[in-house]
Amino acid sequence: MSKILVFGHKNPDTDTIASAIAFDYYLEKLGYDSEAVALGEPNEETAYALEHFNIEAPRIIETAANEVSQVALVDHNEPQQSVNDIKDVEVTYVIDHHRINGFETAHPLYYRAEPIGSTASVLYKMFEEKDFDIPSAVAGMMLSAIISDTLLLKSPTTTQEDEKIAYRLAKIAEVNLEEYGLDLLKAGTNLSSKSAEELLNSDSKVFDMHGHQVQIAQINTVDFADVTSRKEEIIEAVNATLINSDVELFVVLVTDILENNSFAYVVGQNMDAVETAFQQQVFDQEIQLPGVVSRKKQIVPQLTDALEG
Ligand code: ZN
Numbered sequence: 001m002s003k004i005l006v007f008g009h010k011n012p013d014t015d016t017i018a019s020a021i022a023f024d025y026y027l028e029k030l031g032y033d034s035e036a037v038a039l040g041e042p043n044e045e046t047a048y049a050l051e052h053f054n055i056e057a058p059r060i061i062e063t064a065a066n067e068v069s070q071v072a073l074v075d076h077n078e079p080q081q082s083v084n085d086i087k088d089v090e091v092t093y094v095i096d097h098h099r100i101n102g103f104e105t106a107h108p109l110y111y112r113a114e115p116i117g118s119t120a121s122v123l124y125k126m127f128e129e130k131d132f133d134i135p136s137a138v139a140g141m142m143l144s145a146i147i148s149d150t151l152l153l154k155s156p157t158t159t160q161e162d163e164k165i166a167y168r169l170a171k172i173a174e175v176n177l178e179e180y181g182l183d184l185l186k187a188g189t190n191l192s193s194k195s196a197e198e199l200l201n202s203d204s205k206v207f208d209m210h211g212h213q214v215q216i217a218q219i220n221t222v223d224f225a226d227v228t229s230r231k232e233e234i235i236e237a238v239n240a241t242l243i244n245s246d247v248e249l250f251v252v253l254v255t256d257i258l259e260n261n262s263f264a265y266v267v268g269q270n271m272d273a274v275e276t277a278f279q280q281q282v283f284d285q286e287i288q289l290p291g292v293v294s295r296k297k298q299i300v301p302q303l304t305d306a307l308e309g
């Protein structure tokens with residue numbers, strides 16, 4: 001049987017890395033020859049989880065078709081978020097929890113998406129359905145994915161299932177959910193060591209919204225001042241990425257993970273759509289987003305609607 005590469009989206013987050021590791025394990029259990037890989041370096045939060053559970057970071061790939069003909073996607077489906085040569089390989093599995101956009105295949109495939117807090121939660125259900133045991137370290141990574149994607153079960157994307165699953169995984173991984181969760185989230189908020197480019201790239205995705213290319217980066221912090229003190233530098237870095245790019249609007253979502261609140265820097269075109277989407281004025285390239293923590297649920301749908309027509 002030929003090998004299957006398993007990977008999540010570009011600018012990998014904890015759910016993408018953890019889900020690749022967990023789904024690789026699941027596929028091996030099913031008898032496949034598979035390998036979890038990544039489309040970039042783990043961020044600091046993910047690195048903290050990998051180290052805590054003593055798991056090696058997945059190998060980084062640039063392209064897939066040079067090594068395999070089949071791939072499994074976790075935590076994404078939109079082609080521009082995937083490996084560069086996604087068109088040259090066959091997608092045999094998608095396990096996801098995002099909107100479906102721009103995705104198509106020539107062949108039948110296994111596709112499972114649920115509107116739930118993390119891809120790891122979907123995978124937990126799949127393990128349960130097959131009666132597969134989850135090794136403690138894999139459980140720890142899956143738990144980290146849920147904590148990361150739901151901001152410790154506080155994001156509006158969190159479902160009761162995520163909560164139940166998180167407590168079960170914490171038990172298998174032998175960690176205290178609240179204590180470990182806060183340590184994990186804080187590990188991802190060490191911003192001073194990062195350049196403005198790194199801040200923008202560590203959790204950044206491009207979305208096609210009715211033909212408009214919109215890039216949305218999210219920066220988590222425990223103190224807005226750590227970001228606002230670097231506003232000029234950040235806007236400059238955004239402007240630099242917009243040169244020679246087809247992205248027309250760049251949103252830098254800055255989220256206080258303790259207060260569950262956000263604001264954003266917005267650069268580019270369609271500011272009126274931004275104001276319509278969030279019912280707030282843009283002042284000096286800045287917009288307040290009270291109560292917003294989820295890019296997927298509180299930014300992308302609203303902006304997509306506002307950019308229609
Ligand atoms: Zn993700």
Ligand code: ZN
Nearest residue numbers: 015075119149
């Ligand atoms: Zn996710």
